[in-house]
Amino acid sequence: MPKASGFSRFTRGVRHTVRAFASTRHPVLVHIVPMRRCNLSCTYCNEYDKTSDPVPIDVMLERIDKLADFGTSVVTISGGEPMMHPQVYDIIARIRHHGMIAGLISNGYYFQVDKIQKLNEAGLDYLQISIDNVTPDEVSKKSLKVLDAKLVNLRDHAKFKVNINSVVGGGVANPEEALQIANRARELGFSSTVGVIHDGDGLLKGLTDRDKEVYREIKSKGARSYARWNWFQDSLVDGGTYEWRCRAGARYLYIDENGIVSWCSQQRGTPGIPLLDYTQADIEREYWTEKWCAPNCTIQCVHQVGHLDAWRDPQISLADYKARRSGAPAKETIASILEAEK
Numbered sequence: 001m002p003k004a005s006g007f008s009r010f011t012r013g014v015r016h017t018v019r020a021f022a023s024t025r026h027p028v029l030v031h032i033v034p035m036r037r038c039n040l041s042c043t044y045c046n047e048y049d050k051t052s053d054p055v056p057i058d059v060m061l062e063r064i065d066k067l068a069d070f071g072t073s074v075v076t077i078s079g080g081e082p083m084m085h086p087q088v089y090d091i092i093a094r095i096r097h098h099g100m101i102a103g104l105i106s107n108g109y110y111f112q113v114d115k116i117q118k119l120n121e122a123g124l125d126y127l128q129i130s131i132d133n134v135t136p137d138e139v140s141k142k143s144l145k146v147l148d149a150k151l152v153n154l155r156d157h158a159k160f161k162v163n164i165n166s167v168v169g170g171g172v173a174n175p176e177e178a179l180q181i182a183n184r185a186r187e188l189g190f191s192s193t194v195g196v197i198h199d200g201d202g203l204l205k206g207l208t209d210r211d212k213e214v215y216r217e218i219k220s221k222g223a224r225s226y227a228r229w230n231w232f233q234d235s236l237v238d239g240g241t242y243e244w245r246c247r248a249g250a251r252y253l254y255i256d257e258n259g260i261v262s263w264c265s266q267q268r269g270t271p272g273i274p275l276l277d278y279t280q281a282d283i284e285r286e287y288w289t290e291k292w293c294a295p296n297c298t299i300q301c302v303h304q305v306g307h308l309d310a311w312r313d314p315q316i317s318l319a320d321y322k323a324r325r326s327g328a329p330a331k332e333t334i335a336s337i338l339e340a341e342k
Contacts, residue, residue: 009125016073020308026071028305031078032255034060038081042140047265048080055257057087061094068098076103083110089122096123107142111150116157126161134177144181155188162190168211175214182218194218241295245315249286252305264299288334290315
């Protein structure tokens with residue numbers, strides 16, 4: 001599919017956002033993994049291995065078709081390192097074929113000019129690269145020094161939107177380097193964001209005073225748009241919690257290489273249902289029920305999606321949900337059940 005103009009991409013994004021406010025019955029954002037293998041071994045990461053094969057393309061396309069049947073708005077390909085999948089371009093093209101927005105999260109190592117041009121031709125809408133430091137160290141090789149030439153390639157050839165995410169927290173040795181990364185991103189014409197490294201449950205790791213200062217400075221200079229609703233981090237950075245309604249499993253889905261639906265990358269196995277067996281009833285249940293990990297969660301994408309429904313439909317415990325659902329006609333929604341109880 002030929003690359004649409006930036007204006008077309010913007011209007012499609014607005015259209016999907018309006019639709020997300022109008023209806024709660026479809027996923028807004030899905031992260032899908034076509035390959036767990038990665039060429040790097042960042043010490044803080046639990047989302048990769050060194051041996052797994054790519055998911056066969058026919059299986060990936062069937063999963064994309066299922067997401068389209070759900071009415072999904074945005075599908076972002078992640079990993080592992082998704083650019084290692086030999087048919088990643090076909091996956092992107094299938095996403096765009098269904099009218100969904102196509103995103104990609106990568107470590108940045110594979111953006112030679114010919115690959116960028118193939119991504120343009122496939123119709124990629126946006127790319128995010130997380131850069132952890134300026135110079136490689138024992139924690140991470142996702143470094144500005146290593147990746148800068150690839151970033152220049154993207155500046156010169158990419159027809160899709162590029163965001164560079166820098167990180168603080170979790171023992172990052174020199175938080176000031178996040179400022180250098182953010183400044184370089186803006187110099188190249190990319191948007192920039194800042195993230196907080198989380199632990200294996202997706203929860204906040206402690207921040208030093210300097211981490212907090214760097215976080216605030218980068219955020220004050222970052223791009224502001226409807227796609228970067230990340231003010232939830234402010235409370236967490238200050239050592240507090242953030243009370244919100246996590247709609248993971250409903251409005252946000254994480255689908256691993258085995259096709260299993262989970263709340264997010266850090267809560268793999270819950271609810272643990274194969275995508276091809278996932279139903280509207282599963283979406284309803286996860287929309288309405290509380291998540292234990294929500295108050296200390298740092299997973300930006302899940303928070304951003306959650307803002308769409310923050311103003312409506314308070315959540316209840318899973319036990320209460322099951323009790324209210326028990327004996328109710330299948331065609332009744334939990335909303336109508338709760339309304340009848342008032």
